[in-house]
Amino acid sequence: MTQWFDDAIIGTGRLPLLVLFVAFLGTFLFIRLSVRMIRAGVRWWPGNVTPGGLHIHHVVFGLVAMLVAGMGLIALASFETPVANCVLAGLFGTGAALVLDEFALVLYLKDVYWAEQGRLSVDAVFVAVAVIALFVLGLRPYGVGDYEQDRGAAAYAWTTVILLTLLALTAVTMLKGKFWTGLVGLFVWPLLVIGAIRLSRPGAPWARWRYARRPARMARAQQREDRFRAPVARAKVALQEAVGGGFGIDSSSAAPTPAVPDTADAAVSRVQRLVNAFEWWQTRRRLRSVPLWRVPVVLTVGAAVLALVLVGVDETVVGPGGAGVDGSGSSAAATMLSVIAGGMITLGGLVFTALTLAMQFGAAQLSVRVVPMLQQGRIIRWSIGVFLATFVFALIIALDLAAESSGDVPLVSVVVAMALTLLSTGMFIALVARVAHVLNPTRLLSEVAREGRAAVLRTYPHEKTAAVPSAPGPAEAVDDTPAVDDAADDAHSVRDDGRETEGDGEPAGAVIPLRHADPAGQVLLAVHVERIARLATRWGVRITVDPVVGQFVSAGAPLFVVRGPMARVRPDFLVRCLVFGDTHSPSASPAAALQALVDVALKALSPAVNDPSRAVQSFDYIEDLLVLLSRRAAVAPARTTTGRLHGSPLTWEDYVSVAVDEVRHFSGESLMVLRRLRAVLTGLLETCPASLHPPLRARIDALDAAVRRTMPDELDLNLARVPDPLGLGSRRGARSR
Incomplete structure (x- = not known):
C-alpha cells in the first residue's frame, strides 16, 4: 500500500x-x-x-x-x-x-x-x-x-x-x-x-x-x-436526505405534520404484501412483450465469445505437432464447419419464413388477438438464437483455421460445433411441430381456451360458495381494471369556467392523464389495484381508475381521478401500477380470451371465409369458459373494491354479452351457428344457478325474435329453434335425443 x-x-x-x-x-x-x-x-x-x-x-x-x-x-x-x-x-x-x-x-x-x-x-x-x-x-x-x-x-x-x-x-x-x-x-x-x-x-x-x-x-x-431515471432520482434524494438532512420542511414548527394513517398497510401483513408484489411482477412479466431480437442477440454474442475462448483452448490442448499436421485434417474440419454455417443461416431464414406465415395466417384466418401468442412463442425466439449462434460459432472457427497455417485440427471447437448442430436439429424439429400446431385452427383454438382458463383462475381464485362472497378477490385486481364507480361519479357536469364538477357542485377532483403514449402500446392490460388502494390510503385521497382493461387509452386521456389533497400524490407512482401493450391478448383476462374466440367465430362467418364449422368449434370453448366463469364471476357489480379505490369489475352479464351478442347479430341465416348458440345458452341454463339466468333468458328471447325475422320458411324456423351442440347433428338436436 x-x-x-x-x-x-x-x-x-x-x-x-x-x-x-x-x-x-x-x-x-x-x-x-x-x-x-x-x-x-x-x-x-x-x-x-x-x-x-x-x-x-x-x-x-x-x-x-x-x-x-x-x-x-x-x-x-x-x-x-x-x-x-x-x-x-x-x-x-x-x-x-x-x-x-x-x-x-x-x-x-x-x-x-x-x-x-x-x-x-x-x-x-x-x-x-x-x-x-x-x-x-x-x-x-x-x-x-x-x-x-x-x-x-x-x-x-x-x-x-x-x-x-x-x-x-x-x-x-x-x-x-x-x-x-x-x-x-x-x-x-x-x-x-x-x-x-x-x-x-x-x-x-x-x-x-x-x-x-x-x-x-x-x-x-x-x-x-420513468423506468430508469426515476429510481436513480429517488436514490439520490434519499442520499441527500441522509447526508444533508430533510429539505422543504419548516424547521420553525415544533411538532412534525402527522402522517395520514395507513390502515391498509396495517391490515395487510408484510407477507401478503410480498405475495402481491410478486404476483404483480409475474403479471407484468407475462403481459409485457418480449423483443424478438433479445434471445438471438444474447446467444449470438455468447457463441462468438465461446469461439474466441476455444481458439485459445485448442492451441493449448492440441499444441504444435498435433492432429492433422499435413493439413488434410484442418481442411476437412474447415469444410465441415463451412457446411454447418451455411446450413444454419438457411435454417435461420426458414424460421423467419415460418414466423411470417404463422402471423399472417393467425391475423387473416383467426384473430389479431392471437398474433401476440405466436410472436411471443419461445420456440421461435430460441430457434432463431440457436441457429444464429451455431452459424457464428462455426464461421469464427472456420476463419481461424483459414488464417492459421499450422494444420492443427481444433478438436474442442469441432466437438462443440457438432453439439450445437445436434441442438439445432432438435430445435428445428420443435419448430416444425410448432408451425404445424399454429396452422391447425383447432389446436390454436384449444391454446386460446387454455390461456383463457388460466386467466379465469387467476382473476377469480375462489368458487362462489356460502363461505366465499361473490365479489372478486384480490387476484382479480391484477387482471381486471375497475371501471369508474357510479356512486362516486354521480352526475358529472361542466361549469362555465370549464372545471368538472359533481352533482352537488363540488370539484370533481384532479385528473391524472396519460402524458405520453407507451411505446409498448396503448391498450390497458392490467392494473395493480392493491397498490393503488394502499397509495390512496397513505395519501388520504380517493382514487378512481378511469379506463378498463382492454381499452385503448389515447395520449392525454384521463387515467385516474383523484379527490382529496394533492400535496402528497405522486402521479408517477400511480402510472407504474398500470401495464400497457399493443393487443389485449387472451392471457390478459377472461374477457380477452372470450373476445379472441368470438373473433375467430366472426372471421369464420365472414363471406371471405364462410366456415361455419370453425365458428361452431369456437363456441365449444366459449361455452367451456362461460361454465367456468359462472362458478366464480360476480352476479351484480361491486360498488367499490376498497374504501378509497372506486371501481366495478366485470360481472357475469358482461361476460355473457362479450361471448354471445356480437355473434348473435352476425350469425344471420346460418342454421348451424344459430343451433349451436342456442345450445350454449340452454346448456348454461341447466348448469348455472337461478341467479345467473336473467341475462341468458334475455339472449334466448332476442335469438327467437331474430329467427322469426330472418327465417320465413317454417322448416328453417323449426330447425333454428332446436338447441344442438353439433350445430346440425340431427333435426331434433342432440339434447332432445
Whole structure:
C-alpha cells in the first residue's frame, strides 16, 4: 500500500490534490453535521456565529479561506514547497466546501438552506466531489496533456479536430439533460458518444426542440425516464436526505405534520404484501412483450465469445505437432464447419419464413388477438438464437483455421460445433411441430381456451360458495381494471369556467392523464389495484381508475381521478401500477380470451371465409369458459373494491354479452351457428344457478325474435329453434335425443 501511494500519488505529484479532496469531503460532512445539530436544538453543540445579532453564514469563512489559499498558491508557484502546497490545498478544499454548502444561498440571494431549493447546494457538492476525485485518479478533461507538442501541423490539426468533436459531443449530451454523463464524459470520452447517441431526457432542451413533432420518441424518452431515471432520482434524494438532512420542511414548527394513517398497510401483513408484489411482477412479466431480437442477440454474442475462448483452448490442448499436421485434417474440419454455417443461416431464414406465415395466417384466418401468442412463442425466439449462434460459432472457427497455417485440427471447437448442430436439429424439429400446431385452427383454438382458463383462475381464485362472497378477490385486481364507480361519479357536469364538477357542485377532483403514449402500446392490460388502494390510503385521497382493461387509452386521456389533497400524490407512482401493450391478448383476462374466440367465430362467418364449422368449434370453448366463469364471476357489480379505490369489475352479464351478442347479430341465416348458440345458452341454463339466468333468458328471447325475422320458411324456423351442440347433428338436436 505504501509503495502504491508513493508511486501513484506522491510520484505523480497528486498529493496536493488528494489533500484538497480529503479536506473538502471532511469539511462538508462536518459542516452538515453541525447545521443538523443546530437545527435539532442540541444544547451542548455550539450554535450559529451571531456577533451583535448578525448571523454570519459559513460561506463567508469559506470565501476568506479560498482567498488566502489562492494567494498563497500563486505566491509560491515558482518555488518547490510541497509541504506548503499541501497545506494551502487543504485550506482551499476547506473553503470550497464551506462555499458550495451554501451555493443555493449565493445563487438565490436569500436563505433557502432548508428549503427545497437547498438541494442545489448538495448537488453542487456532489459535482465537486466527483470532479476532484477524477483528478486525483489522474484523469484530465479530454485527456489534455496526453498529446505530444512536438509534432507537425497535420498532427496539431488532427488534435484540434478531436477536441472540437469532443466539445460538440459534450454540448449535445448536456442539451439532452444528461449532466452527469457529460461531466464524467469530460474525463472518459466514450461516455460522451453514448450520451450523444442515446435518447434525450423528456424535459431537456433537446427534447423540446427535436421531439415536439415526434411523439413516439417523446414517449420512449418518458418511458425510459420513468423506468430508469426515476429510481436513480429517488436514490439520490434519499442520499441527500441522509447526508444533508430533510429539505422543504419548516424547521420553525415544533411538532412534525402527522402522517395520514395507513390502515391498509396495517391490515395487510408484510407477507401478503410480498405475495402481491410478486404476483404483480409475474403479471407484468407475462403481459409485457418480449423483443424478438433479445434471445438471438444474447446467444449470438455468447457463441462468438465461446469461439474466441476455444481458439485459445485448442492451441493449448492440441499444441504444435498435433492432429492433422499435413493439413488434410484442418481442411476437412474447415469444410465441415463451412457446411454447418451455411446450413444454419438457411435454417435461420426458414424460421423467419415460418414466423411470417404463422402471423399472417393467425391475423387473416383467426384473430389479431392471437398474433401476440405466436410472436411471443419461445420456440421461435430460441430457434432463431440457436441457429444464429451455431452459424457464428462455426464461421469464427472456420476463419481461424483459414488464417492459421499450422494444420492443427481444433478438436474442442469441432466437438462443440457438432453439439450445437445436434441442438439445432432438435430445435428445428420443435419448430416444425410448432408451425404445424399454429396452422391447425383447432389446436390454436384449444391454446386460446387454455390461456383463457388460466386467466379465469387467476382473476377469480375462489368458487362462489356460502363461505366465499361473490365479489372478486384480490387476484382479480391484477387482471381486471375497475371501471369508474357510479356512486362516486354521480352526475358529472361542466361549469362555465370549464372545471368538472359533481352533482352537488363540488370539484370533481384532479385528473391524472396519460402524458405520453407507451411505446409498448396503448391498450390497458392490467392494473395493480392493491397498490393503488394502499397509495390512496397513505395519501388520504380517493382514487378512481378511469379506463378498463382492454381499452385503448389515447395520449392525454384521463387515467385516474383523484379527490382529496394533492400535496402528497405522486402521479408517477400511480402510472407504474398500470401495464400497457399493443393487443389485449387472451392471457390478459377472461374477457380477452372470450373476445379472441368470438373473433375467430366472426372471421369464420365472414363471406371471405364462410366456415361455419370453425365458428361452431369456437363456441365449444366459449361455452367451456362461460361454465367456468359462472362458478366464480360476480352476479351484480361491486360498488367499490376498497374504501378509497372506486371501481366495478366485470360481472357475469358482461361476460355473457362479450361471448354471445356480437355473434348473435352476425350469425344471420346460418342454421348451424344459430343451433349451436342456442345450445350454449340452454346448456348454461341447466348448469348455472337461478341467479345467473336473467341475462341468458334475455339472449334466448332476442335469438327467437331474430329467427322469426330472418327465417320465413317454417322448416328453417323449426330447425333454428332446436338447441344442438353439433350445430346440425340431427333435426331434433342432440339434447332432445
